[in-house]
Amino acid sequence: MTFELAPELLRDCIFLTDWPLCRVxxxxxxxxxxxxLVPRVVGAREIIDLSEQQQLQFWQESASLSKLIMSVFSPDKLNVAALGxxxxxxxxxxxxxxxxxxxxPKPVWGLFPTKPYSQEQITALKAELAL
Structure with missing residues (x-):
């Protein structure tokens, strides 16, 4: 079997890059x-479904993404969540x-209709993130 992104993620997200374990x-x-972050591991539903090495790699990539977000955007809070x-x-x-x-301070899920990025915004964001 090969890795495939869930249809909902394909529909709702923009591909940025692939890191060693995860699709960003x-x-x-x-x-x-x-x-x-989506680990490219077929059938993974929970972090515990990853091997120990994959878990370590996942947390390293999550930390890298978190640091990148903090340095580029300087948010008041960074929320990291795996719901599923x-x-x-x-x-x-x-x-x-x-x-x-x-x-x-409410959760972002479903509170307001989405506002899709323009192609110009996507290009600028990719450049800013250097991904």
């Missing part, structure tokens, strides 16, 4: 810097939150 995605909602209630494929959200964002 940007959720297509310009209201929040919202990234998703709607999309069972293992994926972990990394969301930069600001006291001035439209959902603060």
């Amino acid at each position: 995605l940007l959720l297509n909602d310009s209201q929040y810097p919202w990234f998703v 209630n709607m999309v069972p494929q293992l994926h972990v959200h990394h969301i930069a939150r600001f006291k001035v964002d439209i959902a603060w």
Whole structure:
């Protein structure tokens, strides 16, 4: 079997890059810097489904993404969460939150309609992130 991204993630996210273990995605909602790490491991639903080496690699990549988000966006809070209630494929959200964002301090899920990125915004964001 080969790795395939869940249809919901394909629909809702923009591909940024592949790291050694994870696919790095940007959720297509310009209201929040919202990234998703997806380990490219067939059948993984929980972090404990990864081998010990994969878990270590995952946490290293999560820390790298978190540091990148903190340095580029300087958020008031960085939310990192693996829910999977709607999309069972293992994926972990990394969301930069600001006291001035439209959902603060509530969770971002489903609170407001999404505002997709323009192609210009995507290009600028990729350049800023150097991904």
